[in-house]
Amino acid sequence: MIDKGERRMADSQYVLEARGVIKIFGSQTALDSVDFGLRRGEVHALLGENGAGKSTLIKILTGAYQPDGGQVLVDGAPVTLDNPLHAQTHGIGTVYQEVNLLPNRSVAENLYLGHQPTRFGLVDHRKMERDARVLLTRYGLDLDPGSELGSHSVAVQQIVAIARAVELSGKVLILDEPTASLDRNEVERLFEVIGDLKRAGLAIIFITHFLDQVFAISDRVTVLRNGRLVETQVLDALSRTDVVRLMLGKDIAFSGATDLEPENPTTDVLLQFSGYGRKNGVAPFDLTIHKGEVIGVAGLLGSGRTEMARIMFGADPADQGSLRVNDKPANVRNTTDAITLGFGFCPEDRKAEGILGDLSVRENIIIALQGKLGWFKALNRDEQLEIAGRFGESMDIRAASLDMPVKLLSGGNQQKVILSRWLATDPAFLILDEPTRGIDVGAHAEIVRTINRLRDDGMAMVVISSELDEVVAYSSRIVVMRDRKMVAELRGKNINPGVIVQAIANNPDEATP
Amino acid sequence: MKRSLRPLAATAVIFIIAYGLAVLQFPNMLSTRVLGNFLTDNAFLGIAAVGMTFVIISGGIDLSVGAVIGFTGVLIAVLTSWLGIHPLVAFAIALGVAALFGAAMGFTIHFLQVPSFIVTLAGMFLARGGASIITQDSVPIKHEFYATLGDLMIRLPGGGKLSFIGMLMILIFLGGALLAHRTKFGSYVYALGGNSVSASLMGVPVARTTVQIYMLSSTLAALAGIVFSLYTSAGYPLAAVGVELDAISAVVIGGTLLTGGYGFVLGTFVGVMLLGLVQTYIIFDGTLSSWWTKIVIGVLLFLFIVLQRVIFAASAPGEKSPEKV
Numbered sequence: 013m014i015d016k017g018e019r020r021m022a023d024s025q026y027v028l029e030a031r032g033v034i035k036i037f038g039s040q041t042a043l044d045s046v047d048f049g050l051r052r053g054e055v056h057a058l059l060g061e062n063g064a065g066k067s068t069l070i071k072i073l074t075g076a077y078q079p080d081g082g083q084v085l086v087d088g089a090p091v092t093l094d095n096p097l098h099a100q101t102h103g104i105g106t107v108y109q110e111v112n113l114l115p116n117r118s119v120a121e122n123l124y125l126g127h128q129p130t131r132f133g134l135v136d137h138r139k140m141e142r143d144a145r146v147l148l149t150r151y152g153l154d155l156d157p158g159s160e161l162g163s164h165s166v167a168v169q170q171i172v173a174i175a176r177a178v179e180l181s182g183k184v185l186i187l188d189e190p191t192a193s194l195d196r197n198e199v200e201r202l203f204e205v206i207g208d209l210k211r212a213g214l215a216i217i218f219i220t221h222f223l224d225q226v227f228a229i230s231d232r233v234t235v236l237r238n239g240r241l242v243e244t245q246v247l248d249a250l251s252r253t254d255v256v257r258l259m260l261g262k263d264i265a266f267s268g269a270t271d272l273e274p275e276n277p278t279t280d281v282l283l284q285f286s287g288y289g290r291k292n293g294v295a296p297f298d299l300t301i302h303k304g305e306v307i308g309v310a311g312l313l314g315s316g317r318t319e320m321a322r323i324m325f326g327a328d329p330a331d332q333g334s335l336r337v338n339d340k341p342a343n344v345r346n347t348t349d350a351i352t353l354g355f356g357f358c359p360e361d362r363k364a365e366g367i368l369g370d371l372s373v374r375e376n377i378i379i380a381l382q383g384k385l386g387w388f389k390a391l392n393r394d395e396q397l398e399i400a401g402r403f404g405e406s407m408d409i410r411a412a413s414l415d416m417p418v419k420l421l422s423g424g425n426q427q428k429v430i431l432s433r434w435l436a437t438d439p440a441f442l443i444l445d446e447p448t449r450g451i452d453v454g455a456h457a458e459i460v461r462t463i464n465r466l467r468d469d470g471m472a473m474v475v476i477s478s479e480l481d482e483v484v485a486y487s488s489r490i491v492v493m494r495d496r497k498m499v500a501e502l503r504g505k506n507i508n509p510g511v512i513v514q515a516i517a518n519n520p521d522e523a524t525p
Numbered sequence: 526m527k528r529s530l531r532p533l534a535a536t537a538v539i540f541i542i543a544y545g546l547a548v549l550q551f552p553n554m555l556s557t558r559v560l561g562n563f564l565t566d567n568a569f570l571g572i573a574a575v576g577m578t579f580v581i582i583s584g585g586i587d588l589s590v591g592a593v594i595g596f597t598g599v600l601i602a603v604l605t606s607w608l609g610i611h612p613l614v615a616f617a618i619a620l621g622v623a624a625l626f627g628a629a630m631g632f633t634i635h636f637l638q639v640p641s642f643i644v645t646l647a648g649m650f651l652a653r654g655g656a657s658i659i660t661q662d663s664v665p666i667k668h669e670f671y672a673t674l675g676d677l678m679i680r681l682p683g684g685g686k687l688s689f690i691g692m693l694m695i696l697i698f699l700g701g702a703l704l705a706h707r708t709k710f711g712s713y714v715y716a717l718g719g720n721s722v723s724a725s726l727m728g729v730p731v732a733r734t735t736v737q738i739y740m741l742s743s744t745l746a747a748l749a750g751i752v753f754s755l756y757t758s759a760g761y762p763l764a765a766v767g768v769e770l771d772a773i774s775a776v777v778i779g780g781t782l783l784t785g786g787y788g789f790v791l792g793t794f795v796g797v798m799l800l801g802l803v804q805t806y807i808i809f810d811g812t813l814s815s816w817w818t819k820i821v822i823g824v825l826l827f828l829f830i831v832l833q834r835v836i837f838a839a840s841a842p843g844e845k846s847p848e849k850v
Binding site for chain 1: 719727
């Protein structure tokens with residue numbers, strides 16, 4: 013008994029702890045015995061690329077998921093967190109990226125919903141608003157608690173969300189990308205609030221894609237990659253380059269440089285983006301793409317990679333700058349314009365934005381071509397089968413039948429179906445957003461081979477990928493994105509993943525580390 | 526003024542102007558007699574509309590209201606006239622049946638994730654069909670208790686009468702307003718209408734609240750059915766056809782946002798009164814076809830939906846605005 017008590021004392025340096033936590037979804041291991049410890053009065057940044065397991069870990073710590081192995085401990089004692097509300101009673105509060113409050117209700121009600129003070133069984137609005145005013149003053153907000161939450165800025169709403177979370181839980185605050193939709197001043201204001209809470213002894217987990225912000229307020233950092241813990245470290249001991257390297261992984265060597273594909277100045281210019289950009293999307297960029305050229309796009313998640321692709325394809329049309337296609341001015345106001353110009357786009361989120369799961373392989377392949385042809389030139393079944401069959405073969409799509417629903421295929425084969433869809437339209441320019449994510453090694457190699465083949469056939473491509481080795485392997489040039497800006501364009505010889513990491517991490521505000 | 530108050534203010538202003546104009550033309554319309562009848566004639570609609578207000582604020586819709594009124598009337602008529610049960614007992618049975626019925630609808634909506642539109646449409650057919658199975662004909666209710674309740678009234682100065690059912694409606698409106706604005710249940714209803722995902726993350730008992738909302742609506746519809754049977758002294762399976770649509774109109778005209786999250790129970794009262802005023806005016810005029818009522822209601826409804834769009838879409842930072850096309 014005494015022994016147990018002592019252990020508890022020793023353990024309780026952590027307010028919240030995950031020990032060897034495992035989470036499995038189907039055949040995928042989302043978290044593979046991850047350890048994580050959070051101390052009182054610290055801001056602990058949790059970093060990792062998409063699929064690293066950050067959100068799974070957070071969901072386990074907030075009770076939204078149950079671990080398949082390992083333990084969650086609060087103050088050194090193992091707990092089972094049934095759901096986020098239950099976690100709240102253990103002192104764990106969460107503020108999400110999208111403010112999860114009620115814009116249609118008053119600020120005071122948002123602070124106290126479910127816990128409103130009552131008098132004779134009725135909600136005591138006057139007391140609630142009085143309490144709210146006192147509470148808000150502590151967060152430096154001077155506003156009418158009776159006013160509608162939706163009438164305030166996102167930053168204020170974010171602070172109200174934090175106030176609610178702290179008020180109702182009070183031990184651990186989890187901030188899940190709280191700054192994603194805030195401007196610079198608002199971020200600073202939020203950081204002041206976070207600083208105050210930290211000094212008051214609150215333990216804070218901070219999740220963000222912005223490295224600057226990690227360095228601005230965090231004490232320690234934990235990096236996850238592919239569901240595993242890479243490192244937990246005091247931030248002072250790390251440089252920006254270290255952090256990026258930990259996130260992207262592979263013990264990126266600074267040796268073993270590869271030469272990029274030589275640029276071929278004799279080929280024609282296909283696309284010229286100049287000053288191309290979109291407010292709240294990507295800062296204006298200049299980019300010239302030749303026929304038979306692959307432009308690799310590197311950058312961390314949230315750096316503006318996908319936004320750039322969507323702007324190019326007209327999914328979020330540009331609102332500034334100009335585009336010339338084949339040296340003629342062109343306008344991409346929507347995706348139909350883009351398809352007419354011969355553009356194709358394989359989005360990052362295959363399930364949500366790429367495949368039409370319930371339709372057959374054949375239908376998925378011909379749909380973009382049909383869209384290009386228009387309503388009145390319907391492809392008959394034989395034509396459809398011919399086209400689908402041709403691509404099925406050339407892309408080596410492994411499906412029992414071309415008429416089976418595409419959702420039954422493996423990820424790699426789904427990706428090939430989407431590639432086929434665009435290849436069927438005979439595009440001049442293809443944008444691939446993370447074409448190799450979540451597919452097996454064999455299919456991975458095939459996709460890379462296909463990219464190489466298409467480039468040699470003279471197609472222009474933009475390929476976004478977190479796999480730096482891969483980017484180096486097929487790119488003619490590499491564009492580096494950071495903070496929604498194109499910050500570098502790498503070309504020529506001696507390019508290796510290390511150089512890219514350096515370019516991603518480089519902070520223009522500070523000297524090279 | 527708060528954004529959410531504006532549609533209600535508009536309704537109130539329109540009501541006052543319309544009433545003023547009507548009085549200018551027919552000075553009799555100002556009499557307490559007309560006002561008393563106003564309340565009596567619209568009592569069942571008003572009571573049903575209170576329940577509908579909660580449903581719509583929560584972001585749902587209840588199409589079964591009219592059918593529940595019809596079913597309740599038949600049930601009470603059959604219980605009292607054929608089986609000789611005391612009306613009070615029949616009332617209790619009817620309210621209990623309706624509460625279960627509403628709970629079942631709320632349960633389906635929440636746990637099976639079926640849109641309220643479909644579930645309550647099914648509920649409408651069930652209740653209407655059920656009423657018609659019991660009897661195809663109008664069943665008169667002759668019971669001294671009905672006569673007693675019919676005689677229960679407050680005489681107003683000027684020859685008007687405030688009937689029992691008129692008073693009941695006012696009580697239900699006051700109770701509804703208290704429930705909406707001063708209880709946790711009320712705040713949960715608004716929370717569901719604002720954003721049900723946020724609401725559940727904030728700890729709102731979504732399942733319980735949804736079931737309670739539809740229970741409330743069906744129970745109030747049954748109460749409206751009781752009032753309707755007092756008003757007509759009969760039960761008829763095809764009574765109150767389309768009343769759910771009148772109730773929805775009254776709620777929307779009264780300033781409740783059809784997409785949920787905003788609204789006032791007392792606004793619905795003004796909405797019901799405005800609908801009543803249109804009807805009374807057309808009766809006073811005598812030359813107009815009664816279908817003009819529908820046309821005027823249609824125009825008003827259209828006006829208010831446009832008004833809400835303008836108020837809620839135009840001036841809303843960080844707020845759910847209509848999707849850009």
